[in-house]
Amino acid sequence: KQEVTQIPAALSVPEGENLVLNCSFTDSAIYNLQWFRQDPGKGLTSLLLIQSSQREQTSGRLNASLDKSSGRSTLYIAASQPGDSATYLCAVSGNTGKLIFGQGTTLQVKP
């Protein structure tokens, strides 16, 4: 059974700092991995999707990497801003399309 773990559960950093969020999964037979952002009381916004054959994806100040063999992904946020404060969720998908989510990392960026 696939399990997804995110560490840390919460993170507080000063504005401008670079940071890394971690995601690990137990079964390396994934089709893709997706990082989401969730603001309080809101739905999920897709940030990056990495196919199983890819090593990383970049969008603006965000960079996500994938090491499928070790069951790990990281989300790197450069030059953090208060507007980045949210919960970040990673999820893995097999070829059925079902997403298995981690519990999320709640990020607070202080001005």
Place this chain on the structure above:
Amino acid sequence: EAGVVQSPRYKIIEKKQPVAFWCNPISGHNTLYWYLQNLGQGPELLIRYENEEAVDDSQLPKDRFSAERLKGVDSTLKIQPAELGDSAVYLCASSDPYSGGPYNEQFFGPGTRLTVL
């Protein structure tokens, strides 16, 4: 392009009452998902539709939950009767595996927050 639409956004009911949630996916997306998100947790899949066919409903508590997607477009999720433990956020998502873009990238609606008293 409009995103995934869900209604209502909030619902408060007393236990044992019925409740229904509605979802309209992104136009052209033939795959629709319903997820349940408890406070402080990641979402968990309840049911997945390919067009009007439910292809994965193994996590749906069928004694009280039901879902339908009659014309392969919008969908309704129903709970009858609701229990205190059903208080959560119900999220709908859609995807289009044939779009040529990232396979199975899922797009989520804003969710319906259910409170059962």
